[in-house]
Amino acid sequence: MSKTVIKAATVVNEGKIDTCDVLIVDGRIEKVAPQLAVVADVEINAEGLHLLPGLIDDQVHFREPGLTYKADIWHESRAAVAGGTTSFMEMPNTVPNTLTQALLQDKYDVAARQSLANYSFYMGAANDNLDEVLRTDAKEVCGIKVFMGSSTGNMLVDDEHTLQSIFASSPMLIATHCEDEATIQQNLARYKATYGDKLTPDMHPLIRSAEACYISSSRAVGLARKHGTRLHILHISTAKEIGLFESNIPLADKRITAEACIHHLWFSDADYAEKGNFIKWNPAVKTAADREGVWAAVLDGHIDVIATDHAPHTLAEKSQPYGQAPSGGPLVQHALQALLDMYHGGRLTLEQLVQKGAHNVATCFQVAERGFVREGYWADLVLVDLNKPYTVSRSNLLSKCRWSPFEGYTFKSTITHTWVSGKLVYQHGELLEKGSGQRLSFDR
Template structure:
């Protein structure tokens, strides 16, 4: 019997569906074949999981891997490599590449590039910018996991939220797939920008970013969009929530499977707050902005009480040169995908969140929310996307251990107590204690959309 493709993880603590269970996991080819007490009588490739924790692979519901067209910042190879080192086995990438992903041709081109270089599993949002709504609502929704305006709202002519509530209404009334929106009101931002520019010129300090891209702008945009979505019974998802006030717009009294309106928080909005601008400046300039400590705590609370459904990264790399500019020139966004699980596990170490909750928000819920087929859980018959973590293995982020093409992180100098030791994607051991197996590429994520 040929056991080359069989891997047995022995004696590991499995975190799945609200429980921690010590067991063995047998992987055959792509899938989890068996979970239980399994003898190694057939000489499978053996991995000792003693003292380690086995997570379902992290599914990051929002990244910008910059491929095609912006590959000086990152590409589907470099950023997916950083992802698997951080325990992320699947990701959904945003449409603000060059070209922007506004039709099926560019979408298919991106699938092709990913099939040649992504080490993790992948899926893509179709971009919706206000100009292609008529096309989007006619398209076969089996072709894309969702539609999104994220990163496209800069374009005035195609702006969805600021200038065209009627266009948004049309989209929500007719689109059959998940609509994932970057929720900030452009009019509020523009008025604030003008006022601060008058006072400070170009030299606006980074700490004013959350006052320019203000809590008010986020709340008003989210409130209006939710009203329109409810009116049309649309399947609506608010990306990267940043304010305590917005969390009260979401429900926690029905299961995720039944929710029409959902939301997420990105790791940096849980990790940083306005107290960090003095030290990190433009490096933590993100859109929507990192806001107050009160907002950070409010987001954490809403995550724990299930008003917030997912944790994502909004991994958005730019070169250091693109970041270290005066306020208006400095690009918004920063890389995070390599350290999202580490950050959440630090919160676990501080007693702020359980391992089960981390798995729910980073693994189970993304799979449920985007209707992914056989991913996000440690279950027999599911894809063997798995992450083995040592919860007692301290290390520090520095330039040498960063894998991003842009070569920097706002977390440099941060010490973590936990370390991803091994990552399996579709049953392949792709990351093993600092070493990569680059012969095995990820697959397109299968999903059902209606």
């Protein structure tokens, strides 16, 4: 039996902030109380530090298999835990695409050997694999991913019969990437007719426009309402889409939920002049007004969770001209620090940060025994020093691609410790790499 006690931590959990001791026994939270008189194997003095449930990121691209020159589960899970993200849900547009149960299991096998964070993997949907999709175990897999707009990879589901069948028959949550491909192609043709090959990153939100997002999101919501589907729309990037979602019912009762991502809350189209392709994502970073609309929706409950869409590419790939540079970038190492800066800036409270980054993700996906600082739950925890600055540099980046849109930026807070399933995996800048993450399970 192993025991760890975290002493005098300022615990942020379930809408409250209290100074408590937390006892971890054999990986689980045994006791949370103001003062615990226990003899433990390890004692951590957390006086002056804040203890949060580890973030659960419901959307990452770790690129394994097939694209491991960009990223892999080992590197990206290290970046995750160093950044206070203790669990991730990874996307199926790897090579080969995760379109069969056998290929899905292959990814779980790699994670069991390599991942420092807890893990789950989406089953991918295509125009021709409905039988495989319907074999997915809802208790062991986070969801079904449907690309209703093309992104990195070749998984666009554009057959109407297939879409209707997936929404009508899915045994579990469907997560969608929503951008209307026809609208994007029309916009792209118009810009190419005017500018030829001289397209620039600031045109990205005009080509992958707000209207393209709204058309596709509206279609997904319509399908979900028609079939009673459990739908989760990823990376909302426009103010116009907010009206598609409800805010006045409990999250556990919602059939249609939505996610916002760090980059859409942080950047706007004004940042393309400085950042260029390094903030080129799909859906695109859009106007400041769109950013404010997404922020308002996060705070009033129209948008339920915050994630990253961590999607690394090599520095060489991102340094190409706009038309050749792929969309996506690394974010998982700095998601919590970015949110803490938003707290320092008065954008959200610590309670709201924990709700949107941990509690609500666990509720939305029905993750078993994680996402809260609760007795009996797995100890997925992160300690942060709110008043210790941290500067992002090439030397402290852990994602395999070794670049970040935050490079050179100084965050106001530092992550000091991270526990995954009760194991201390990160401490004061050092990855301890003891043990591994666990496969997430779901109460469905």
